[in-house]
Amino acid sequence: MTTMPLSLILIGSAPELQRTLLDWKQLGAINLIGVWDPHSPDAISCESLTPSAEQPVDLILVANKEREYLDKISDFQQERTLVIDFHTFWILELLVEKTLDLQALSKSEQLFQTISKYSHEGIQFVDAQGIVQYVNPSFSRITNVSPEERIGKSIFDVSPNGALAQVLKTRAPVIGWKSTSHGSNVETISNAAPITVEGEFRGAVTTFQDITEIKHLSMELQQRDLEISSLHDHLRQVHIPRYTFQDIIGESKSIQRTIEIAKKAARTRSTVLITGESGTGKELFAHAIHASSSFHQKPFVAVNCAAIPASLLESELFGYEKGAFTHATKQKIGKIELANEGTLFLDEVGDMSPQLQAKLLRVLQSKEFERVGGLATIKVNVRIIAATNHNLQQLVEEGAFREDLYYRLHVIRLETPPLRDRIEDLPALVQALMERIGSRLGLSPMALTNKGTGLLSDYHWPGNIRELENVLERLMNESTSSVIPDSLVRMHMNKLLGTLSASHAAGQAALSGTDILPLRVMEREQINRALSKYGTSLAGKKKAANSLGISIATLYNKIKEYRLQEG
């Protein structure tokens, strides 16, 4: 309800009084018609005022008691005009101030009501005794408790473990208090603070949010994170075939025959077994077969069975379920599953444990398996290409490799010929490999002379094309001209031949004059070379075993057998 401001005339003046009246006028509490005081230069003139109904005068305030002023009252007084003196005025002032205070209070209360009504957060207020005084609509929406059910109750009865009870007990603010609403079973997070007015504790207020949705969203986010990281894992393990048949260099009969069989193999999904010495291109052929198969756009997944410890190989191949073992905090998809619809390349398959051989056999026979710790049978359609530089047939005879698995793998057999048996391919290989190395290292084109190429052809390349690649890389790095000097080639070949001739001499001595090198001497020599090249640290031995085409376990056995000096 709005009321008209009081119309007031001041007769006589006091500066303080006039100031107060002007303040009130500004606040809209009074309508100051004028000040009559012939002795004050600041007085607002009322001379022109004549009593009239249009200009009602509610109040005449007489500030001076002299006759001259008192006589003036009747000039302005109307029927309903109240005449008051200075003392009464101050009582009136007190009343006006209170009214103004109340108006301000009412404004802030309206503001608070609006804020709390539309606040998304629940708000609850208790007095100093813990009796609930107020709850907002969001309180009821979140907790499912109506204001009638809550207001007037002791917080210690209705929410003894909530943030408000805590603040009442400690008189200190509480931030991020988690609890569950009994009414709706909804999880909430609250902030609460004591209310103190002029040093006196008056109660406490809490604001809180429903975090069920937030928790739900955060769990969904975690789930998505897991899915993304497992997709990243998958991507890292699935390879695009790096080579095609065009990358296989060689015009010799032996390599052309192998390429021919491999191209036929690429037209089917049959299992392929590739055998051959280390560094002869078994992996290269596996890539090329996949790349020219009808499913070349499907994954190509490679696993080196000798490079992964036997204890880990099973979960690497078959995957595992969450909780299958101590560190299995999330499900992992194995390589076989990753290769579904594509190709799984099992390098060094001869190094697989008997237990895994049995599991692999099942994949080959019935195209199904279970993840480690899993019950569900997973069906896959995978082409398997296996490779080994062991004599698998001999391993079968020795009982180290399952015969049934050997025959399952042996559907199509490829034999990659050693470089020494196709040395006529060396010039073309040198040229192609130098281009490949040059672009990898960012070097400008380089070449060997015919003589230099001839020097390379004199060597019998026990490490095959990988060894040739390594020698060429060293020559390219060391040469200061684009045509590699023959002297540099000779120096490198002498180094290689020197190592061999030492063993040759030993072999010759052992064989009393024959020029045939005993295999054991050759083997010991090669292991020795690999160890001095890669070092005897675990990483070095792994590389040495890899370049020798044997498992790390076999390498350790050989070191022991030949009593090779480590370090």
Ligand SMILES: Nc1ncnc2c1ncn2[C@@H]1O[C@H](COP(=O)(O)OP(=O)(O)OP(=O)(O)O)[C@@H](O)[C@H]1O
């Ligand atoms: N015919 C070839 N033409 C061109 N490069 C070849 C050829 N054969 C092998 N290479 C290259 O020689 C290196 C060794 O080849 P790859 O790794 O395929 O041999 P591997 O027989 O699988 O060896 P390991 O048995 O030690 O695993 C690779 O860089 C490969 O590209």
